[in-house]
Amino acid sequence: MTAMVSVGKRTGSLGLGLVLVLSGAARAQSVQGNGASTPAPTVTYTPMRATTPTQAAGAAPAPAATAAPYSAPYPPGARYPPGSSAPAATAAPYSAPYSAPYSAPYPNATSSPAASLLGPSLPPPAAATDGLASPTVAKRALPPTARARGLVGVAMDVGMPDGLNVGPVVVPASWVRVGASVGSNSAGFDYRGSLSLLPVGFGPSFDFDVGHCTVADMNSLLGTFFKVSGWVKPYVQQLGYTYFNAHLGIEYPVGRVMLFLHGGYTYLAGTVRGPSPVVVSRNSDAAQTPNTTVTAQVGDVRAYTLSAKLGAVLMFGGR
Amino acid sequence: MVDAKFSQIEVSRLDVPVPAAPSSALAVVDFQFYLSSGQLGASSNPSNQSLIRSVELEQLALTAESGITDLSFIATLHAVAFVPLSKSTLQETSRQVEIADYKRGHDSGVGSTFDVPLPEPVDLLPLLRPSGTESSTIVVSMSLGGQLPTVSWTTNIGMALSVDVGE
Secondary structure (H helix, E strand, C coil): CCCCCCCCCCCCCCCCCCCCCHHHHHHHCCCCCCCCCCCCCCCCCCCCCCCCCCCCCCCCCHHHHCCCCCCCCCHHHCCCCCCHHHHHHHHCCCCCCCCCCCCCCCCCCCHHHCCCCCCCCCCCHHHHCCCHCCHHEEEEEECCCCCHHHCEEEEEEEEECEEEEEEEEEEEEEEEEEEEEECCCCEEEEEEEEECCCCCEEEEEEEEEEEEEEEECCCHHHHHHHHCCCCCHEEEEEEEEEEEEEEEEEEECCCCEEEEEEEEEEEEEEEEEEEEEEEEEEEECCCEEEEEEEEEEEEEEEEEEEEEEEEEEEEECCC | EEEEEEEEEEEEEEEEEEECCCCCCEEEEEEEEEEHHHCCCCCCCCHHCCCEEEEEEEEEEEEEEEECCCCCCCCEEEEEEEECCCCCCCCCCCEEEEEEEEECCCCCCCCCCCEEEEEHHHCCCHHHHHCCCCCCCEEEEEEEEEEECCEEEEEEEEEEEEEEECC
C-alpha cells in the first residue's frame, strides 16, 4: 500500500511538500501483528518542487526574461511582477544626452517592496549599465549641435532694423557663434557683427549685434516701422544709424541648417539730414512763390525700439 | 522711443515788406509777417503737442532784399511772436513770446545782413501749442527804430531753431 501525505503550502514559489512512501521494502520492516520483530521499513523523504517556476539565488535568468527583446535599458522582465508596466518606462522620453547611469531616472526596483518579494535581484544586462553606448539610442538622442555640424558656415537673416544680411559665421564651440555680415535695409548699405550664445547648443539663445547702416533716404522705411508724424517726414530726407541689438532667440537644428528667430530690443543712434529746403508756405500771388522755407541741417536721432530677425545658418563640414 | 534733436533748423521768411518811414528823422515803423506753424509741428491735439519737447530760437537775422543794401540804420528792434485768434484777423492773443529787444549801443557797420543779438535762446514752444480755437499760425510783429529809409523795402528774415522731438 502506498500513502502520500503532503505538508506545506503550495502557493507561489514557496510551495513545499513531503511524500511518505511506504514501499514493499518498508513493509518488510513493519511490526508484524504477532509481535514478532521484523526488519524496519525504509522511509524516503523527497522534496517536492513548486509548480510555478522559482528563481534560485545565483541561478541563471528565467528563459522568458532572457528571451525577451531588449528594447530599453531595463532590468530583465523577471524583476517585474507579471503584468507590470514595463512599457510605461519605455515610453519615457529621452530628453538630454545624459552621461550618468541610465537607471537614474527610474525607480530602483531592488529597493521596492515588490522586488523584495521577488527574490534576489539580478544584475542588469551589460547594455543597461553603459546605457547610451547603444548606437541606436545615442544617435537618436544627441542633438545635432552646431559644433557637430562644422566649424564655419554662412548665415542669412532678415529683420528690422538690420534689413537683409548675409555673411560667414564661425562656431568655435557648440555654445557660441560669431558672425559678420553685409546687407541692406532697402535704402542703405549695412554691415554688422554678431555674437550668439547657445547654452545647450540649440534651443534658447542670447544674441547681440552691432551694425551700421550708411546714410540714405529712409523716409519711407522709417514710416514703415515707426510712427512718424506727417509734418516730420519732409525733414527726414536722409538717415544713417548705428544699432545695437540685444535679443533672445530660439534656434532649431534641421540637418546642417540652424533656423533661428531672434527678438528683443534695439538701441539706435544716427544722423538725420534734410539738405533740401522744405517749403512751408507760399505767397498767394499767381506764381505761388514760396515765402517760407525750412531747411533741417544735421540732426541726431536716437531710438529704442522692438526688433526681430528671422534667419538660418548653413554649416559646412562637421560630422 | 524715438528722440531726434536738430541743432540747426533754418526757417526763412522771404520778401517781407517794410513800409517807408514818414521822414528821414528818427522814426519807428511796425510791420508783421506770419509763418504757417502747421508744418513746424504746431497742433492743438495734446498727443501731438507732446511730440515736440523743445523749440528754441537760437538766431535771428534780417537780410536786405530789395530797396536798400545796408541795414546800419537800425537803432532799435523789438520783436514779438504770438498766435493769432484767427488767421484772417491776426488778432493778438495772450499766447505770445518776446523774441528780441535790441538797442544799438555803438556805431558799427552792419552791412546787408543784421544778426540780431539774442542774449539767450528764446523758448518758442508755447507758439506751437495752440488751443482748439486758435490758429496754427505764428505772427511776428517787429518794430524798427532809427533813421529809417523813406522808401519801402523788403527783407528776408532768417531764424535758426533748435528742435527736440520724440515719442
